Amino acid sequence: xTRLFLFATAITAAAALTSCQLPSSLVIDEASASxxxxxxxxxxxxxxxxxxxxxxxxxxxxxxAEGPNQIDDTYTSIKTKEKVLAITFDDGPHASNTPRLLDxxxxxxxxxxxxxxxxxxxxxxxxxxxxxxxxxxxxNHTVTHGxxxxxxxDGVRKELQAAxxxxxxxxxxxxxxxxxxxxxxxxxxxxxxxxxFGYPTVLWSCDPKDWQKPGVxxxxxxxxxxxxxxxxxxxxxxxxxxxxxxxxxxxTLLSRGYRFVTVTELIGMEADF
Ligand SMILES: [Zn+2]
Numbered sequence: 492x493t494r495l496f497l498f499a500t501a502i503t504a505a506a507a508l509t510s511c512q513l514p515s516s517l518v519i520d521e522a523s524a525s526x527x528x529x530x531x532x533x534x535x536x537x538x539x540x541x542x543x544x545x546x547x548x549x550x551x552x553x554x555x556a557e558g559p560n561q562i563d564d565t566y567t568s569i570k571t572k573e574k575v576l577a578i579t580f581d582d583g584p585h586a587s588n589t590p591r592l593l594d595x596x597x598x599x600x601x602x603x604x605x606x607x608x609x610x611x612x613x614x615x616x617x618x619x620x621x622x623x624x625x626x627x628x629x630x631n632h633t634v635t636h637g638x639x640x641x642x643x644x645d646g647v648r649k650e651l652q653a654a655x656x657x658x659x660x661x662x663x664x665x666x667x668x669x670x671x672x673x674x675x676x677x678x679x680x681x682x683x684x685x686x687x688f689g690y691p692t693v694l695w696s697c698d699p700k701d702w703q704k705p706g707v708x709x710x711x712x713x714x715x716x717x718x719x720x721x722x723x724x725x726x727x728x729x730x731x732x733x734x735x736x737x738x739x740x741x742x743t744l745l746s747r748g749y750r751f752v753t754v755t756e757l758i759g760m761e762a763d764f
Contacts, residue, residue: 564691565681566754569721569761574749576718577757578741579695580728581606581632581670584618589728592737593621599741602626604754605728606670606693609634609654616661623662628753631655631669631690640675647680651688667755668693693754695725701733710736715743721761723754 580603583589589605596603605622607629612619622629633639633650634657642650651669659665669690676684681692697717699710710733714724727733741751752760 564685565694566691566723566758566761567694568696568719568723569757571721571760573760574720574747575757575760576720576722576724576744576749576751577604577754578724578726578751579604579606579630579670579693579754580726582608582611582636583728584611584615584622585729586615588731588734589615589618590621592728592734593618593625593627595734595737595741596627597625599738599745601741601745601751602628602753603751604628604630604668604693606630606632607654607658608632608636609657610636612654612657612661616657619658619661623664628668628755629658629662629664629666630693630754631658631666631688633669633672636672638673638675639671639680640677644680644683647676647683648687651684651690655688666690668758670694691758693723696722698725699736701736702727702730704730704732707732707735708739711740711743714740718744718749721757723757 578601580589580592583605584607602625605619605627607619619629631651631654634653635650637650639647639650655666667690669684669688670693671680674694676692684690684692696719697714699705699713699717701710714726714736718724726737744751
Protein backbone atom coordinates (compact mmCIF):
# COMPACT_ATOMS: atom_id res chain seq x y z
CA UNK A 492 0.00 0.00 0.00
CA THR A 493 1.36 3.32 -1.00
CA ARG A 494 1.88 5.71 1.82
CA LEU A 495 1.91 9.44 1.67
CA PHE A 496 3.23 11.89 4.16
CA LEU A 497 0.87 14.70 4.85
CA PHE A 498 3.14 17.67 4.43
CA ALA A 499 0.47 20.21 5.13
CA THR A 500 0.78 22.17 8.27
CA ALA A 501 -2.23 22.50 10.47
CA ILE A 502 -2.80 25.91 9.00
CA THR A 503 -2.73 24.83 5.38
CA ALA A 504 -4.78 21.77 6.18
CA ALA A 505 -7.44 24.00 7.65
CA ALA A 506 -7.40 26.10 4.51
CA ALA A 507 -7.49 23.14 2.15
CA LEU A 508 -10.08 21.09 3.93
CA THR A 509 -12.78 23.66 4.02
CA SER A 510 -15.84 21.66 3.17
CA CYS A 511 -17.75 19.48 0.81
CA GLN A 512 -20.83 20.13 2.80
CA LEU A 513 -24.17 21.05 1.40
CA PRO A 514 -25.42 24.48 2.33
CA SER A 515 -28.47 24.44 4.53
CA SER A 516 -30.60 25.70 1.67
CA LEU A 517 -29.89 22.48 -0.17
CA VAL A 518 -30.87 20.12 2.58
CA ILE A 519 -33.54 18.09 0.93
CA ASP A 520 -37.06 18.55 2.18
CA GLU A 521 -40.40 17.63 0.74
CA ALA A 522 -40.69 20.82 -1.28
CA SER A 523 -37.39 20.35 -3.03
CA ALA A 524 -37.40 16.58 -3.32
CA SER A 525 -38.69 16.66 -6.87
CA UNK A 526 -35.54 18.51 -7.84
CA UNK A 527 -33.50 15.43 -7.14
CA UNK A 528 -36.10 12.97 -8.31
CA UNK A 529 -36.40 10.87 -5.21
CA UNK A 530 -39.27 8.71 -4.22
CA UNK A 531 -41.62 10.04 -1.55
CA UNK A 532 -40.91 7.23 0.84
CA UNK A 533 -37.28 8.27 0.90
CA UNK A 534 -37.88 11.81 2.00
CA UNK A 535 -37.30 11.19 5.65
CA UNK A 536 -34.11 9.26 4.99
CA UNK A 537 -32.75 11.85 2.60
CA UNK A 538 -33.70 14.77 4.78
CA UNK A 539 -31.58 13.24 7.49
CA UNK A 540 -28.93 11.78 5.23
CA UNK A 541 -27.98 14.87 3.30
CA UNK A 542 -27.89 17.27 6.17
CA UNK A 543 -24.68 19.16 5.92
CA UNK A 544 -21.85 17.75 7.97
CA UNK A 545 -20.25 20.63 9.76
CA UNK A 546 -16.57 20.61 9.07
CA UNK A 547 -16.06 23.77 11.07
CA UNK A 548 -17.17 22.03 14.23
CA UNK A 549 -14.80 19.12 13.87
CA UNK A 550 -11.72 20.36 12.05
CA UNK A 551 -9.96 21.63 15.11
CA UNK A 552 -10.22 18.31 16.86
CA UNK A 553 -9.12 16.44 13.76
CA UNK A 554 -6.11 18.58 13.05
CA UNK A 555 -4.99 18.57 16.66
CA ALA A 556 -5.34 14.82 16.76
CA GLU A 557 -3.31 14.25 13.63
CA GLY A 558 -0.55 16.79 13.78
CA PRO A 559 1.23 18.23 10.77
CA ASN A 560 3.38 15.26 9.77
CA GLN A 561 1.14 12.33 10.35
CA ILE A 562 1.85 9.29 8.23
CA ASP A 563 -1.24 7.54 7.00
CA ASP A 564 -3.03 6.64 3.83
CA THR A 565 -4.67 9.98 3.28
CA TYR A 566 -4.39 11.76 -0.03
CA THR A 567 -4.98 15.41 -0.79
CA SER A 568 -2.75 15.18 -3.86
CA ILE A 569 0.23 13.14 -5.00
CA LYS A 570 3.80 14.08 -5.74
CA THR A 571 4.46 14.00 -9.47
CA LYS A 572 5.98 16.16 -12.17
CA GLU A 573 3.46 14.92 -14.70
CA LYS A 574 0.58 17.21 -15.61
CA VAL A 575 -2.03 14.84 -14.32
CA LEU A 576 -5.16 15.55 -12.27
CA ALA A 577 -8.05 13.68 -10.72
CA ILE A 578 -11.40 15.45 -10.83
CA THR A 579 -13.95 14.18 -8.34
CA PHE A 580 -17.69 14.70 -8.04
CA ASP A 581 -19.41 14.17 -4.70
CA ASP A 582 -22.90 13.58 -3.34
CA GLY A 583 -24.66 12.22 -6.44
CA PRO A 584 -25.91 10.68 -8.53
CA HIS A 585 -28.46 13.36 -9.42
CA ALA A 586 -31.31 12.68 -11.81
CA SER A 587 -30.45 15.31 -14.42
CA ASN A 588 -27.13 16.88 -13.51
CA THR A 589 -25.16 13.65 -13.43
CA PRO A 590 -26.18 12.47 -16.92
CA ARG A 591 -25.34 15.90 -18.32
CA LEU A 592 -21.98 15.79 -16.60
CA LEU A 593 -21.31 12.33 -18.01
CA ASP A 594 -22.03 13.69 -21.49
CA UNK A 595 -19.57 16.55 -20.91
CA UNK A 596 -16.88 14.14 -19.74
CA UNK A 597 -17.48 11.74 -22.61
CA UNK A 598 -17.19 14.50 -25.21
CA UNK A 599 -13.71 15.26 -23.89
CA UNK A 600 -12.64 11.71 -23.14
CA UNK A 601 -12.11 12.73 -19.51
CA UNK A 602 -12.42 10.16 -16.76
CA UNK A 603 -13.50 11.21 -13.30
CA UNK A 604 -14.15 9.73 -9.87
CA UNK A 605 -17.61 9.88 -8.31
CA UNK A 606 -17.96 9.77 -4.53
CA UNK A 607 -21.57 8.67 -4.47
CA UNK A 608 -23.98 8.68 -1.52
CA UNK A 609 -25.81 5.44 -0.86
CA UNK A 610 -29.12 7.19 -0.31
CA UNK A 611 -28.83 8.61 -3.81
CA UNK A 612 -27.49 5.44 -5.40
CA UNK A 613 -30.48 3.41 -4.32
CA UNK A 614 -32.79 5.30 -6.70
CA UNK A 615 -30.60 5.36 -9.75
CA UNK A 616 -28.16 2.45 -9.82
CA UNK A 617 -28.26 2.56 -13.62
CA UNK A 618 -26.25 5.77 -13.51
CA UNK A 619 -23.47 3.98 -11.70
CA UNK A 620 -23.45 1.36 -14.41
CA UNK A 621 -23.05 4.12 -17.00
CA UNK A 622 -20.17 5.62 -15.01
CA UNK A 623 -18.33 2.32 -14.95
CA UNK A 624 -19.07 1.61 -18.63
CA UNK A 625 -17.57 4.97 -19.57
CA UNK A 626 -14.38 4.43 -17.60
CA UNK A 627 -15.07 6.40 -14.45
CA UNK A 628 -14.31 5.28 -10.93
CA UNK A 629 -16.81 5.13 -8.10
CA UNK A 630 -15.76 5.80 -4.53
CA ASN A 631 -17.51 5.37 -1.20
CA HIS A 632 -19.04 8.54 0.32
CA THR A 633 -21.18 6.72 2.91
CA VAL A 634 -24.90 5.95 2.88
CA THR A 635 -26.35 8.91 4.80
CA HIS A 636 -23.67 11.59 4.26
CA GLY A 637 -23.36 11.90 7.99
CA UNK A 638 -20.33 13.21 9.85
CA UNK A 639 -18.13 10.18 10.45
CA UNK A 640 -15.99 11.87 13.09
CA UNK A 641 -19.05 12.12 15.29
CA UNK A 642 -19.96 8.45 14.88
CA UNK A 643 -18.90 5.38 16.79
CA UNK A 644 -16.45 3.05 15.10
CA ASP A 645 -19.27 0.62 14.45
CA GLY A 646 -21.38 3.42 13.02
CA VAL A 647 -18.63 4.26 10.54
CA ARG A 648 -18.26 0.59 9.70
CA LYS A 649 -21.96 0.27 8.91
CA GLU A 650 -22.02 3.45 6.81
CA LEU A 651 -19.15 2.29 4.65
CA GLN A 652 -20.11 -1.36 4.42
CA ALA A 653 -23.66 -0.60 3.27
CA ALA A 654 -22.46 1.87 0.66
CA UNK A 655 -19.76 -0.55 -0.46
CA UNK A 656 -22.36 -3.27 -0.93
CA UNK A 657 -24.74 -0.94 -2.81
CA UNK A 658 -22.04 0.13 -5.24
CA UNK A 659 -20.84 -3.39 -5.83
CA UNK A 660 -24.40 -4.67 -6.29
CA UNK A 661 -25.15 -1.94 -8.83
CA UNK A 662 -21.97 -2.23 -10.86
CA UNK A 663 -20.15 -5.42 -10.00
CA UNK A 664 -17.16 -3.26 -9.11
CA UNK A 665 -16.32 -2.62 -5.46
CA UNK A 666 -15.17 0.89 -4.52
CA UNK A 667 -11.45 1.17 -3.74
CA UNK A 668 -11.27 4.48 -1.92
CA UNK A 669 -13.45 6.55 0.37
CA UNK A 670 -14.06 10.22 1.02
CA UNK A 671 -15.54 11.22 4.37
CA UNK A 672 -18.40 13.75 4.09
CA UNK A 673 -17.03 17.18 4.90
CA UNK A 674 -13.56 15.67 5.15
CA UNK A 675 -14.40 14.85 8.75
CA UNK A 676 -12.82 11.65 10.00
CA UNK A 677 -10.58 10.76 12.91
CA UNK A 678 -7.19 9.12 12.74
CA UNK A 679 -8.48 5.99 14.43
CA UNK A 680 -11.37 5.79 11.99
CA UNK A 681 -9.03 6.13 9.03
CA UNK A 682 -6.89 3.31 10.34
CA UNK A 683 -9.95 1.09 10.75
CA UNK A 684 -11.17 1.98 7.26
CA UNK A 685 -7.78 1.13 5.78
CA UNK A 686 -7.37 -2.14 7.63
CA UNK A 687 -10.94 -3.42 7.26
CA PHE A 688 -11.98 -2.01 3.89
CA GLY A 689 -8.60 -1.41 2.26
CA TYR A 690 -9.66 2.14 1.46
CA PRO A 691 -7.26 5.04 1.53
CA THR A 692 -8.97 8.26 2.60
CA VAL A 693 -9.16 10.67 -0.31
CA LEU A 694 -9.56 14.38 0.35
CA TRP A 695 -8.68 17.13 -2.14
CA SER A 696 -6.17 19.82 -3.02
CA CYS A 697 -8.62 22.24 -4.66
CA ASP A 698 -12.06 23.13 -3.33
CA PRO A 699 -13.74 25.74 -5.55
CA LYS A 700 -16.72 25.83 -3.17
CA ASP A 701 -19.04 25.20 -6.07
CA TRP A 702 -21.90 24.40 -3.69
CA GLN A 703 -21.90 28.03 -2.55
CA LYS A 704 -22.80 28.96 -6.14
CA PRO A 705 -20.33 31.84 -6.44
CA GLY A 706 -20.96 32.03 -10.19
CA VAL A 707 -20.08 29.67 -13.00
CA UNK A 708 -17.03 31.61 -14.19
CA UNK A 709 -15.74 31.87 -10.62
CA UNK A 710 -15.89 28.11 -10.14
CA UNK A 711 -14.21 27.55 -13.49
CA UNK A 712 -11.43 29.96 -12.60
CA UNK A 713 -10.91 28.46 -9.16
CA UNK A 714 -10.50 25.01 -10.71
CA UNK A 715 -8.05 26.28 -13.31
CA UNK A 716 -6.06 28.32 -10.80
CA UNK A 717 -6.10 25.53 -8.23
CA UNK A 718 -4.81 22.82 -10.54
CA UNK A 719 -1.24 21.56 -10.27
CA UNK A 720 0.43 18.28 -11.19
CA UNK A 721 -0.94 15.49 -9.01
CA UNK A 722 -3.84 17.53 -7.68
CA UNK A 723 -7.30 16.33 -6.72
CA UNK A 724 -10.17 18.65 -7.65
CA UNK A 725 -13.38 18.64 -5.59
CA UNK A 726 -16.76 19.27 -7.21
CA UNK A 727 -20.37 18.24 -6.61
CA UNK A 728 -22.73 16.89 -9.23
CA UNK A 729 -25.87 17.78 -7.26
CA UNK A 730 -25.94 21.33 -8.56
CA UNK A 731 -26.64 22.56 -12.08
CA UNK A 732 -24.34 25.55 -11.66
CA UNK A 733 -21.48 23.23 -10.75
CA UNK A 734 -21.93 21.26 -13.95
CA UNK A 735 -22.09 24.51 -15.92
CA UNK A 736 -18.55 25.31 -14.74
CA UNK A 737 -17.06 22.01 -15.87
CA UNK A 738 -16.70 22.37 -19.68
CA UNK A 739 -14.59 25.53 -19.65
CA UNK A 740 -12.47 24.26 -16.75
CA UNK A 741 -11.74 20.98 -18.50
CA UNK A 742 -11.10 22.63 -21.86
CA THR A 743 -8.66 25.10 -20.34
CA LEU A 744 -6.79 22.47 -18.36
CA LEU A 745 -6.66 20.11 -21.33
CA SER A 746 -5.31 22.93 -23.49
CA ARG A 747 -2.57 23.45 -20.91
CA GLY A 748 -1.47 19.86 -21.26
CA TYR A 749 -3.19 18.26 -18.30
CA ARG A 750 -4.72 14.82 -18.53
CA PHE A 751 -7.27 13.38 -16.18
CA VAL A 752 -7.07 10.05 -14.41
CA THR A 753 -9.15 8.39 -11.74
CA VAL A 754 -8.20 8.67 -8.09
CA THR A 755 -6.92 5.11 -7.93
CA GLU A 756 -4.80 5.69 -11.00
CA LEU A 757 -3.45 8.88 -9.44
CA ILE A 758 -2.51 7.08 -6.24
CA GLY A 759 -0.79 4.42 -8.33
CA MET A 760 1.34 7.13 -9.93
CA GLU A 761 2.57 8.21 -6.52
CA ALA A 762 4.18 4.78 -6.15
CA ASP A 763 6.18 5.39 -9.32
CA PHE A 764 7.50 8.77 -8.29
ZN1 LIG B 1 -20.27 15.11 0.31
